[in-house]
Amino acid sequence: MSEADLDQVMDLERAIFPYPWRRSFFLSDLNRPKGFSIVADDGGFIIGYAVAWGTEETHLANLAVSEHERGKGIGAKLLDEVVAFAQRSKANSMYLEVRVSNTIARRFYAKRGFVPTYLRKGYYESGEDAVIMEKEIQEEDKG
Template sequence: MELTDLARIEEVEQLSFTTPWPTKAFYNELVFNNFAHYTVVTVDDRVMGYCGFWLILDEAHVTNIAIHPEARGMGLGERLMRHVMNLARSLGATRMTLEVRVSNLVAQRLYEKLGFVRSGIRKEYYTDNREDAIIMWVTLDEQAETTAYSGN
């Protein structure tokens, strides 16, 4: 992700979340947060999604992931997650974690397909509706690397 992507990131955020991150938050992540790593996925040179994580010691924590509604169902989310998992591994991460809404069954199925397992619940995690979040973890090992996305 580059600073020039931020206008498009804001559009994806607005279309994807009831409480979207402000553009300034992404700016701060890119400019000031040395733990942050953000990747975009493009279709025909147009940013259609992104994923970010913080790498702290050997653990990667996914901060956010979104795919533009026009591009959902095309496999971009899976390819993006596989890429990010490999990036985290290449930077020294051995495990990755994330939170997902209990109501977001599509995302849960994707994460389980990628090897994430449920490890707990964060009560009332989401501020917009006080929905619980499922905490999921995956070990980043050789197996995930062999099934990684290797294209654009």
Template sequence: MTVDDLPAVLEIERSTFPADAWSEGMLRGELDDQPRTRHYVVALVGGEIVGYAGLAAAGDQADVQTIAVTAAHQGTGVGGAMLRELLAEAARRGATSVFLEVRADNPQARGVYERYGFTELGVRRGYYDDGTDAITMMRKLHG
């Protein structure tokens, strides 16, 4: 993902996460840390950006920062493909564990993470701006 992708990414961000969308400045800050501690990708279908995902990695730990897919492409494997790329990048960077937070009211996303080997660690009460809890999840990576 590059700065040139931000208009399309911001459109997806705002439609996917209306209550707590990241700002352009926040996304630019994430991109500024590429490739040092961040790895961001976009998913293209027919030349159109239909999803994006980001990873933060330092030492032996990585965190999925975000994954979003347009409503029209949810359930088509786009999110899983991006998650596989983030997991592969975490492994390339030497991470042994990958963590994430997912909205407690998003069972579809939780199901995807569980299919990719993530297990629930706990709950962060009121984590999101609208007061929704976050489920923390983790997956071990094997070198």
């Protein structure tokens, strides 16, 4: 992801999430040491993105795919890139927060080795709880 991507990323973010990140969040993550952000691009159109950071523990902070492009493996590819970043960072684990009501995403992560570990009460601005899901990064997987 680069600064030039942010107009399109923000359009998607606003369309997808009821409480979207501000542009400044993405901008600061672009410049964050130990940060990783990536877009999925289809002929100049951004159709998905992921943002993560951390060293010992990688935090997957944002992952989204355009509604019309879901179910085609794009989310899985973006997640693979974040796992590869975690491996390069020699992280022991990776974690994320997901809305309790987001059954599609919870299933998506569970199928890819993430285990629900605990509930963060009232985590979202709406008051909804977050499920924390974690995945161990295996020693032999690390770069």
